[in-house]
Amino acid sequence: MKRNVPLFITALGGFTLIIAYFIPATQGWGEVAAIWFDILASIAFILGGGNLLKIHLKKVSDKSAGWAYSAITLAAFLTTLFVGLGKVGVNPNPQYPEYSLSGHYREIGSPFWWLYEYAFKPLTATMFAMLAFYISSAAFRAFRAKNLEAILLLGTAFIILLGRTFAGVYLTAWFPDWMSGLKIENLTVFIMSVFNTAGNRAIMIGIALGVASTSLKVLLGVDRSYLGSGED
Amino acid sequence: MYEFLKDLDKRWIFLLMFLCVTIPIYVIAKTGKSFPEVPTVLSEAVFQAVEDLGQGDPVLLSFDFDPASEGELGPMATAFVRHCAEKKVKMYFMALWPVGPQMIDDAIAKVIHSDFPSLVYGEDYVNLGFKPGNEGVIKVIVTDMRELYTTDDIGTSINDIPMMKNIHSVQDFDLVINVSAGYAGTKEWVQYGSTPYPDKIKIVAGCTGVQAPLLYPYIPNQLPGLLGAIKGAAEYEKLVIDKYGGNDPDPKYLEAKRRMGPQLVAHLLIILLIILANYIYFVEKKSGVSV
Amino acid sequence: MNRETLISVSLLAVGAIFIIGRVLFSEYGMGKAYVQAVEVRSSGSEEDLSWTKYESTTQRKYHEAVKKDPDQNDYQFSLSRTLGIWVAALFTLFILSFLYKDNPLYKIAESVVVGVSAAYWMVVGFWTTIVPNLLGKLSPGWIKSWAMPGLDTEAELLYLVPLVMGVMLLWRLAPQGTWISRWPLAFIIGTTAGIRLIGFLHADFLGQIRNTIMSLIVITPETGFDLWESVKNIIIVIGVLSSIVYFFFSIEHKGYVGKTAKLGIWFLMITFGAAFGYTVMGRIALLAIRIEFLLNDWLWLIDPSNIRI
Numbered sequence: 001m002k003r004n005v006p007l008f009i010t011a012l013g014g015f016t017l018i019i020a021y022f023i024p025a026t027q028g029w030g031e032v033a034a035i036w037f038d039i040l041a042s043i044a045f046i047l048g049g050g051n052l053l054k055i056h057l058k059k060v061s062d063k064s065a066g067w068a069y070s071a072i073t074l075a076a077f078l079t080t081l082f083v084g085l086g087k088v089g090v091n092p093n094p095q096y097p098e099y100s101l102s103g104h105y106r107e108i109g110s111p112f113w114w115l116y117e118y119a120f121k122p123l124t125a126t127m128f129a130m131l132a133f134y135i136s137s138a139a140f141r142a143f144r145a146k147n148l149e150a151i152l153l154l155g156t157a158f159i160i161l162l163g164r165t166f167a168g169v170y171l172t173a174w175f176p177d178w179m180s181g182l183k184i185e186n187l188t189v190f191i192m193s194v195f196n197t198a199g200n201r202a203i204m205i206g207i208a209l210g211v212a213s214t215s216l217k218v219l220l221g222v223d224r225s226y227l228g229s230g231e232d
Numbered sequence: 233m234y235e236f237l238k239d240l241d242k243r244w245i246f247l248l249m250f251l252c253v254t255i256p257i258y259v260i261a262k263t264g265k266s267f268p269e270v271p272t273v274l275s276e277a278v279f280q281a282v283e284d285l286g287q288g289d290p291v292l293l294s295f296d297f298d299p300a301s302e303g304e305l306g307p308m309a310t311a312f313v314r315h316c317a318e319k320k321v322k323m324y325f326m327a328l329w330p331v332g333p334q335m336i337d338d339a340i341a342k343v344i345h346s347d348f349p350s351l352v353y354g355e356d357y358v359n360l361g362f363k364p365g366n367e368g369v370i371k372v373i374v375t376d377m378r379e380l381y382t383t384d385d386i387g388t389s390i391n392d393i394p395m396m397k398n399i400h401s402v403q404d405f406d407l408v409i410n411v412s413a414g415y416a417g418t419k420e421w422v423q424y425g426s427t428p429y430p431d432k433i434k435i436v437a438g439c440t441g442v443q444a445p446l447l448y449p450y451i452p453n454q455l456p457g458l459l460g461a462i463k464g465a466a467e468y469e470k471l472v473i474d475k476y477g478g479n480d481p482d483p484k485y486l487e488a489k490r491r492m493g494p495q496l497v498a499h500l501l502i503i504l505l506i507i508l509a510n511y512i513y514f515v516e517k518k519s520g521v522s523v
Numbered sequence: 524m525n526r527e528t529l530i531s532v533s534l535l536a537v538g539a540i541f542i543i544g545r546v547l548f549s550e551y552g553m554g555k556a557y558v559q560a561v562e563v564r565s566s567g568s569e570e571d572l573s574w575t576k577y578e579s580t581t582q583r584k585y586h587e588a589v590k591k592d593p594d595q596n597d598y599q600f601s602l603s604r605t606l607g608i609w610v611a612a613l614f615t616l617f618i619l620s621f622l623y624k625d626n627p628l629y630k631i632a633e634s635v636v637v638g639v640s641a642a643y644w645m646v647v648g649f650w651t652t653i654v655p656n657l658l659g660k661l662s663p664g665w666i667k668s669w670a671m672p673g674l675d676t677e678a679e680l681l682y683l684v685p686l687v688m689g690v691m692l693l694w695r696l697a698p699q700g701t702w703i704s705r706w707p708l709a710f711i712i713g714t715t716a717g718i719r720l721i722g723f724l725h726a727d728f729l730g731q732i733r734n735t736i737m738s739l740i741v742i743t744p745e746t747g748f749d750l751w752e753s754v755k756n757i758i759i760v761i762g763v764l765s766s767i768v769y770f771f772f773s774i775e776h777k778g779y780v781g782k783t784a785k786l787g788i789w790f791l792m793i794t795f796g797a798a799f800g801y802t803v804m805g806r807i808a809l810l811a812i813r814i815e816f817l818l819n820d821w822l823w824l825i826d827p828s829n830i831r832i
Contacts, residue, residue, distance in 0.1 A: 002702045006709035013713030014720070017371075021428075021721050027375060034372045035379060036685040037714040038365030039657050040707055043689040045330075045364065045648035050696045052641045069634040076638030084646030093387060096672040097565035097572045104386050105650045106333065109558075109577050112646065116334060118607030119614065120643055121299040123636035125813055126618040128300035132498070132810035133622055135803055136249040137242045140505040144513045149792045154506060156796025157803075161503055164463045164804055165496040166267035189272055191797055192448060194755050198762025199794025201449040201731050202787070205763075206770045208727035215716035226712050227705055246622045253807065254814050261818070261825035303812030304805055330647040341579075362651050367718055382676050383655050389675035423722035427730055441805025445798045453734055454726065461801055462808040483828045490827060491811045498807040 007221045013037075014219040052077060076119075083111040156191060163188030234515045237508055245505065252501045256493040266489050267496065275467035277457030278436045281407060282312070283475075287320040289406040290399060294421065295339070297413035298331040301440050307465040307488035308438035309335060309411050311472050313343040314485060316409075318476045322395050323357040324405070326381075328369055328416040333362050333385055335411075342484060354393045361385030366416035370424040374402045374433070403432040410437040418447055422454045430454075438464060466492050527624055534623075545822065551832065553823040554612065556604035557585040560597050577601065581830035612821040615813055657682060657689070735763050762790040 013033055020030025052073070059070040082088065089110040093102040106113055145151045162168035168184030175183050181190070217223040260266050271279070285291065293312060297305045316323050325336045336359050344351050351357055360381050363369045372380050378400060383389055390396050398404060402425060412418040418437040426435045436457040439447060444460030451458060459468050465488035473481045483490075524532075545553045558577035565572040580598060588598040617632035659666040659674050660682040667674045688707040695704035739760065741752040768780060769787030776784040818824045823831065 002705070006705040009706055009709040010713035010716070013710045014717030017714055017717030018721060031372055031376055031379065032681070033714055034365070034368045034718070035656070036688070037368040037711060037718075038363055038372065038380065039652060039682075039685040040688060040692060040711055041364035041366070041368065042648035042652035042656075043692055044711075045644045046653075047692055047695060049641045049645040050693065052637070054696055066630075069630050072631055072634040073638040076635045077642045078638075080639045080642035081645060084642060085649060091563065091574050091576060092565075093672070094563055094565045095388075099669065099672050101670050102387065102672055105646060106337065107576075108337070108579075114603065114607055115639055116331075116643065118604075118611040119635060120331075120639045121334075122611035122614045122813075122816070123618065123632060124640065125299045125302065125809065126615045127636065129303075129806075129810040129813040130618065130622065132253070132806040133246045133249050135806050136245050136498075136502060136505060139502050139803075140240075140242070140245055140509050143506050143509055145510050146513075149788060152789055152792040153796040153799070154510075156793045157506075157799045158503055160797050160800025161499040161803060164461070164800065165492060165499050167496050167500060169270065185270065185272075190755075191793065192445065193451075194758050195762060195790055195793040196445050196797040197448045197451070198759045199766055199790045200446055201735060201759075201763045202766030202770065202791075203794075204446075204449050204727045205731050205767060208723040208731075211723040212720055212728070215720040218712060218716045219720075226708065243623060249810075250814075253810050254818070257811060257814055257818060258825060261827040301805075301809065303808040303810075306812070330644050333647075362647060363656075364648055364652055367722065368714070371718055380656065382659065383671065383674065385651075387655075387671045387673055389673045391675050392673065420722075423726040424718075427722075427726035441801040441803075441808070442798075444801050445794070449731055449734065450726075454730060461804045463804065491808055491815075494811045494814075495804065495807055498810075499803065502803055 003224070003227055006227055007224065011219050011221065014215070049077070049081070080112070080115050083115065088112070156195075159184060159187055159191060234512060237512050248501060249498065252497045253494040256497045257490075260490050260493040266486070266493050269466045269470040269489060269492070271467040271471050274451070274458050274460070275464055275471060277452070278438070278459055278468060279315075279457075279471040281434070281436045281457055282315050282319060282321075282409070285316075285319050285321050285406060289321045290324060290395075290404065291316055291321045292324045292326065292402060292405040292408045293336075294326050294328060294408065294410045294412075295332045295335045296328040296417045297335055297411055297440075298329055299334075301413035302335070303491070304440050304462045304465065305411050305413060305438060306335070306338070307462070307469060307491070308459055309339045310342055310485065310487070311465065311469050312409050312411065312438070313339045314347075314476070315472045317344060317348045317351065318472075320356075321406075324360060324395070324399070325358065326360040327362040328366060328420075329413070330362055330364070333359065336385075347482070354388070355395055358393055358395055359385040367420040367424050370402075370416070370420055374425055374429060377401050403429055406434070408433060408435045410435060412437055412439045412443065414440070414443065418443065418455070418458075422447075422450050426454050438468070462488050462491050462495060531623065531626075542822075549823070551582065551823070554605060554608045554821045555582065556601045556608055557582055558599055558601040558604065559584070560599065579604070583830055583832055586832055608820055612817060615817060657686060661686060731763075735760060761786070766790050 016026075016033050017030050020026045020028075020033075056070040056074050056077075060067050060074065084105060087101050087103055087105055087110070090101075090103040090105065090107045090112075092098070092100055093104075096102040106116070143150075143154055143157075145154055159168075162171065163184040168188070172183040172185075180186060214223070218226070282291075293316070295309055297309075313323070325340070327333050327336060340357070340359070344357060353359075361384065363380055365372075369380065378390055378396075381390055384393060402408065408421065408425060410418050410421050412421075418435070418439050421435050421437070425433045430453075435455055437447070437455060438459035439461075441461030444458065444464070447455060447458055447460075459465055469485060469488050473485055477485060542553075557580050559580040560575050561578055562573055563576050577599075585598045585600070588595050614632050614635070617628040620626055621629040654666060654670055655674065659671060659676060660679045663674055663676050663678055688710060691703050692707040693704075695701050697703075737756045737760065739753060739757050741749040741756060743749050743752075765783045765787035767787070769776075769784040769791065771784075774780055815825075815827075819826065819828075
């Protein structure tokens with residue numbers, strides 16, 4: 001029961017959506033399944049938050065290494081949750097002023113908006129901005145022209161890096177008209193629309209076959225790894 | 233030189249990258265000068281797709297990105313909203329990312345509230361907000377949008393919004409404009425939108441540099457136009473400004489063009505670093521040192 | 524004091540002196556935010572209720588308003604948003620400090636982002652989907668009475684199924700009976716597999732095969748035989764087929780198969796080179812906007828949008 005019912009549910013959910021695609025009369029069932037999926041996805045956010053709470057509370061109570069940072073995480077989490085769920089500082093909807101919770105949870109000027117604008121946004125944006133530094137370091141450490149394949153990769157990268165900025169336009173601006181195809185910006189377009197398209201198309205076809213086979217294995221119960229170890 | 237480069241601390245490279253981006257930003261902001269842009273075929277295709285729309289045509293704008301990719305996609309979003317507002321189409325905003333609605337709010341405040349104050353919410357534009365489920369959302373709304381979107385982002389019933397009267401699914405829109413930072417984004421819109429309904433759903437997109445090469449196989453049958461990375465944004469900005477910007481365009485519509493300056497210098501740095509790295513490699517290879 | 528600490532302390536000292544100098548000695552200071560007070564009147568009540576909302580405005584507009592009427596209150600300095608800009612700038616610098624060395628400031632910033640983002644997603648999921656699409660479908664009257672007075676749906680008891688599945692999913696957090704969460708997880712996995720099977724086969728398999736079936740001899744009404752388009756199409760078809768041969772690992776790559784696979788590798792290397800070029804482009808734009816924030820919104824060293832005096 002603990003493992004057979006989930007396998008049946010997996011197959012039922014998946015095949016409902018597949019059948020709904022081919023038989024128009026069953027399209028409604030597919031829509032219902034997709035809507036339930038969307039609702040469960042939002043509950044998964046709550047699960048994620050609950051899991052975070054559980055892990056960090058344990059760290060703080062056990063006073064394990066770095067527990068002070070877990071305390072900061074919890075404080076940030078609970079503050080954001082409180083002001084967001086409670087719509088603290090949010091004005092009501094002008095159409096329904098007697099309903100204090102009718103306002104928009106993201107209202108500009110509210111504490112929840114403040115936390116997004118001045119904590120969440122700069123932190124996530126800067127974390128991703130760091131990648132520019134790591135890519136420069138990787139360019140210095142990793143990209144060696146050891147063989148023909150590596151030379152092709154690096155040569156293409158040079159053309160793209162130059163061609164997608166004014167540097168490439170400037171460098172080959174003097175080419176005569178009959179050589180305009182070799183101007184770096186035109187070469188870039190050619191590489192992207194021909195070679196890159198061909199390579200990525202092959203990769204896409206391969207991935208599609210892989211996804212199809214993995215999905216079928218899951219739906220037919222051959223792959224049961226998502227059910228866990230089965231010890232409980 | 234070989235000894236110096238071989239043992240170079242990576243933090244000097246970080247500092248170089250920081251300077252290569254900061255100095256051009258400062259110089260361009262102070263001088264007001266930036267590099268010229270020449271639009272390419274794909275940017276022109278995106279521009280033409282919006283230009284071909286008529287007044288009052290319904291357009292779905294799906295902003296599937298977050299602050300982490302705002303550097304590349306923010307200017308695209310601004311330019312798209314500006315173009316749609318100039319064309320007087322009806323704009324329907326939605327998002328597949330939880331922070332997408334904030335990006336929508338920013339674009340609406342920056343463009344519509346600021347430069348098109350005569351546009352009325354609920355009649356000219358509406359924000360439907362975010363729904364979780366990634367491709368599951370697209371799967372539902374391509375056939376029945378009202379089952380999932382019972383209210384707009386603020387909580388007004390869909391039935392009370394005048395511009396939602398004739399909209400029942402994504403197939404009722406004349407164009408879908410997607411600004412995408414990853415999963416769920418343009419790929420999912422193509423897989424579950426334009427591929428199963430090729431005659432009903434037309435998608436153009438703007439995406440990050442990481443995604444752009446992966447989407448080329450869909451062009452042009454499944455994805456007629458694509459803006460790739462900040463360069464695509466700069467090209468599209470130029471096309472919109474040339475048509476609607478006037479002689480002295482507002483600097484907020486030239487963000488991508490300004491960012492191409494640091495882009496150029498940083499690209500030259502990356503090329504230099506690769507050349508230096510290979511210089512080290514060839515010196516070591518020549519002297520028989522194992523790499 | 525070791526060299527790294529000495530450098531860190533020196534950088535911090537120089538930065539602090541610069542910032543204090545700008546705050547105290549520059550004409551307009553730095554990192555300030557201004558708002559415009561806008562009155563909002565209720566439209567759906569018998570009482571005449573109103574409140575004030577504060578919209579962001581520019582320093583230029585604030586000073587122009589003050590110059591016109593020093594006693595005006597419409598345009599104001601915003602302490603909370605000014606503090607916010609400084610907090611955002613400090614968080615940005617804390618994260619960037621990791622490039623020099625891992626340090627407690629970075630760890631604090633990291634802890635804050637983990638907590639805030641998890642809670643942000645929970646709040647968004649609750650107000651955008653659980654309230655209108657689950658609770659609003661099960662008991663629209665109740666939701667209408669406190670959260671969404673504009674809600675206009677009928678009760679649908681079928682939504683009890685996702686409600687029960689949702690509760691089962693949350694059972695994963697319980698110390699006992701975590702197997703209960705397998706049922707909704709199985710539903711999620713099954714529906715994902717079902718959606719993706721069709722989507723990938725249609726768009727990425729059949730769609731790409733169809734896209735690759737292209738004319739190898741292109742003849743247009745305007746120009747007749749188009750050599751360049753024909754060459755491009757031939758290269759694309761050869762590229763796709765040879766790259767697919769490379770991925771076919773069930774046959775040994777020798778002889779003609781080996782040569783074709785080799786050609787496929789070359790196409791793939793060009794593809795990866797293009798991907799690298801575009802990735803570099805993408806990452807640098809992300810750094811540019813953060814540096815623009817520091818120089819423009821915080822330090823007031825540049826003003827590309829001409830919003831300040």
